[in-house]
Amino acid sequence: xxxxxxxxxxxxxxxxxxxxxxxxxxxxxxxxxxxxxxxxxxxxxxxxxxxxxxxxxxxxxxxxxxxxxxxxxxxxxxxxxxxxxxxx
Amino acid sequence: xxxxxxxxxxxxxxxxxxxxxxxxxxxxxxxxxxxxxxxxxxxxxxxxxxxxxxxxxxxxxxxxxxxxxxxxxxxxxxxxxxxxxxxxxxxxxxxxxxxxxxxxxxxxxxxxxxxxxxxxxxxxxxxxxxxxxxxxxxxxxxxxxxxxxxxxxxxxxxxxxxxxxxxxxxxxxxxxxxxxxxxxxxxxxxxxxxxxxxxxxxxxxxxxxxxxxxxxxxxxxxxxxxxxxxxxxxxxxxxx
Numbered sequence: 001x002x003x004x005x006x007x008x009x010x011x012x013x014x015x016x017x018x019x020x021x022x023x024x025x026x027x028x029x030x031x032x033x034x035x036x037x038x039x040x041x042x043x044x045x046x047x048x049x050x051x052x053x054x055x056x057x058x059x060x061x062x063x064x065x066x067x068x069x070x071x072x073x074x075x076x077x078x079x080x081x082x083x084x085x086x087x088x
Numbered sequence: 089x090x091x092x093x094x095x096x097x098x099x100x101x102x103x104x105x106x107x108x109x110x111x112x113x114x115x116x117x118x119x120x121x122x123x124x125x126x127x128x129x130x131x132x133x134x135x136x137x138x139x140x141x142x143x144x145x146x147x148x149x150x151x152x153x154x155x156x157x158x159x160x161x162x163x164x165x166x167x168x169x170x171x172x173x174x175x176x177x178x179x180x181x182x183x184x185x186x187x188x189x190x191x192x193x194x195x196x197x198x199x200x201x202x203x204x205x206x207x208x209x210x211x212x213x214x215x216x217x218x219x220x221x222x223x224x225x226x227x228x229x230x231x232x233x234x235x236x237x238x239x240x241x242x243x244x245x246x247x248x249x250x251x252x253x254x255x256x257x258x259x260x261x262x263x264x265x266x267x268x269x270x271x272x273x274x275x276x277x278x279x280x281x282x283x284x285x286x287x288x289x290x291x292x293x294x295x296x297x298x299x300x301x302x303x304x305x306x307x308x309x310x311x312x313x314x315x316x317x318x319x320x321x322x323x324x325x326x327x328x
Contacts, residue, residue, distance in 0.1 A: 016191070017138040038135045045190035053187070 008076050015050040016043050028073035036072075044070060051076070057083045091284035092233040093326075097242070097274035099305045100153040102127050102146050103267035109153075113306045123251075123266055132208045139191050141171040144201040146268035147248035151205055154270035155244060161272070162240050163215040165202045166228035166247045170219065171195065176253050201246070222262070222316050224249075225269075225297045229283055232273055241275040247298050262294050269298050271305075282324040290315050297321065 009023035012032070016039065030036040033044065047070070051057045057080060059066050069079040101112050105121030107128070127149035129137050140148070147165060155161065174196040178188055194200070199217035206215065220227035225247050232245050248268035252260055271281075281304070293300060293314045300314040304325045313322045 019134065019138055040135075042139075042190050042194050049187050049189065 004077050004080065005073055008080065009073055011050055011054060012037075012047065012073070015046055026073055028077075030072060032070060032072055051080070055080050055083060089284055089286045091282065092230075093280040093282045094229060094232055094236070094271075094273050095275055095277040096271060096279050096281050096305075096325075097277045098154055098272040100150045100270045101267065101302060101305070102149050102269075103265065106267075107149075112302065127268070132204065136204060136208055139195045140200075140204060141174050141195060142266065143167060143169070143171050143248050143250050143268075144195065144204065146250075146266065147201040147246050148205055148208075150248070150268045150270035151201075151244060151246045154246075154272050155209075158242075159209055159211045160213050161242050161244050162213050162235065163202060163205070163244045163246060164228050164231050164235075165199065165215060165217040166219070166224050166231075166245065167198065167217075168219055168221060168224040168249050169252055170198045171200065172256070173250070173253050176255065201248070223297065223319065223321075225301065226283075226285070226314075226316075226319070226321050229281075232271075233283070236273055236275060238275075243273045245271040245273065249296065249298070261292065262296060264296060265299070267296075267298065269302065269305075278327060280326045282326055284322045284324075285319045286322075287320070288315050288318055289320050292316055 005028050006023045009026045009028070012018065012026065013021050013023065026037065033039045048059050051059070069075050100109055104123050104125035106112055106115055126142050127145040129140065129145050129148050131152050132148065147167070151163070174192055178192055178196060182188060195204075198219060199215070202215035202217055206212065216231065218224065218228055218231060228245050228247060232243050236243055246268070249264065250266040251257075251264035293316070295314075297314045297316070300312050301323055303309040304312050304323055311322070311324045313320060315321075
């Protein structure tokens with residue numbers, strides 16, 4: 001895991017009150033919602049707010065690619081990287 | 089004077105440093121733990137309980153202890169202030185131009201504890217959530233009397249409150265402390281809590297209504313009264 005993976009895992013832990021977890025506990029390829037980490041729809045909204053605050057990533061709920069980016073830590077890293085490249 | 093009676097099957101209470109019924113029955117002195125202590129709700133899945141505020145935690149703690157393994161019992165959740173500290177955080181954030189946190193909002197609503205308990209217990213029994221100012225507990229007793237019937241022979245009343253945040257303290261006349269109380273009513277029980285109200289006939293009490301009722305439940309008194317701005321409430325415990 002590189003720095004951005006750890007950073008996003010920590011953002012998930014802090015934002016969603018995942019008590020007693022560290023970034024190492026989150027498999028970057030595992031599903032965040034449903035069967036994997038077990039996050040729910042309110043977590044998705046909360047995470048959207050946190051990503052916007054931290055990385056200025058603006059998400060459109062009607063955009064089908066949003067669901068894909070919210071699959072795992074890996075896909076969120078991809079989202080943040082793409083966003084910072086498109087700004088550069 | 090208006091009066092009614094409620095059949096009491098069980099009760100539980102929680103405050104920092106007074107976490108079991110025995111401690112309430114024994115303890116005449118003030119609880120010693122710091123008021124910031126939160127109630128144990130480890131019976132709820134960690135993913136479900138992580139967002140709960142302190143008032144909901146107290147409410148769920150006493151609800152669980154009073155229900156035990158019973159399910160399907162309709163519930164009344166009562167709190168004067170609910171998770172007011174959380175609502176204030178949201179309002180201050182909005183005033184500062186921040187985005188509203190969906191998670192903070194979701195469990196700041198008045199029926200949050202009822203919702204979480206129904207998910208944790210997989211229990212679809214109906215629940216109401218009420219607030220009625222300083223007389224909140226009294227109005228919850230009225231609600232219980234109105235709903236107890238052959239169709240709803242048992243009812244759980246859960247009351248929980250914590251002091252208002254400092255910003256609102258000037259608006260509250262009485263001393264407030266964090267605590268919760270659960271009462272299980274059952275039409276088959278002979279033990280009765282008699283409740284009578286009349287127009288306020290004295291200076292308002294300087295304690296919370298629930299703390300005035302608790303000495304009856306712990307057996308320290310057979311009769312108690314509490315006076316608010318509108319009414320005097322009088323309770324008597326009687327074995328029919």
